[in-house]
Amino acid sequence: MAKTGLLVKLAIKLGDDWKAYQQKESTPEALAFQNGLKDTLGMYKELAEAQDPEAILKAEQIALIQEKEFANSAEMVNSIKPGLIQLEEARQSLELVHDSEAYQKAASTYAGKRKQGGLPLDGFREFVRSHQARLTNRLKADGSHAEKNIFRQRKTNLKVANEAYIKLQRKALGIENAKGISR
Template sequence: MAGWIDKLEFALASEFEYVRDLGAPGAVQRHKDVRARQCDLFRDLGKNGTISDILSGEKSLLAFELAYYANSKAMKGSLEDALFDLAITEKLVQIIQNPASYKAVDESHARPRNRIGGLPRDEARQFFKSHWTRLLNQDKARLDVIDKQIIDARRANIRTAEKQYIGLQQIALGITPQPPDKVHRAGLGM
């Protein structure tokens, strides 16, 4: 996946340039093409990326939206919350690599309501669920087809990252992995 973040950031910057010049000849088609490229990049990321890659892609897009499209207090707050929660998730992805360190996280989530399938419902798991819901809510808005396709790809990526994280939780805690269908149901409640 080397270089994909540069391609994504170029596609995001290009989108903003084309939006500013939508009246120029060919700008609408260039805008459509760059959005399609973003969609392809997010789909490829979900198929080939690691949890860290997926989180980096989301962080890039959220930061871009905050910088260029946050035009209301509610939107700005939502994007800032998502970026804050994503940063916590990135830290937990690092912590989980060391089972001794993650044991403290496991022990701090002892209550049944703070566990899913015997695993901690830690801040990373909470991020995956809330971000998936945030994207689902965006999908309900009046958007064009390519926007909805990008949101679908991002939602699939968040589901993939959550599954990878559940696998890391199982490894860190020495738990035998569940079959994929049970992990899926335990994950985002789908």
């Protein structure tokens, strides 16, 4: 059967391709890239330790702009563009949450199903949710362990930023932290 012969050839070819890919990953340039990613990961970890939502947003903006610049497909660009728009909305929410009176007025316009734990699911929290989903999708794609560790750390950073932001929301709305609740 011609199909069986073709499938055997395909299996051999795919094996050769993966071997070539592995060899490519061990070139001096690839190793330098991997070492550089370790430094980048360290910087992302420092951001998480700072627990500064504004700094984490800025870091994500830098990453998204870089990803857009080096994107190699229209699909990737089309995923990044809404992320940048949502990031700007998140920045606006972050600015607003520091003005308690203005934030209370804005929060009163949210329907009950657009709240979680009595707190609005505003631009900041929507960005975090959407962007974590984007990063999860990136984790499903091919990439080195170092690259995936950076995506995982970025997701962790977003979680840290979200937790800090929720505290700001509670403060702005005058809501005391309920015992045992950590969102």
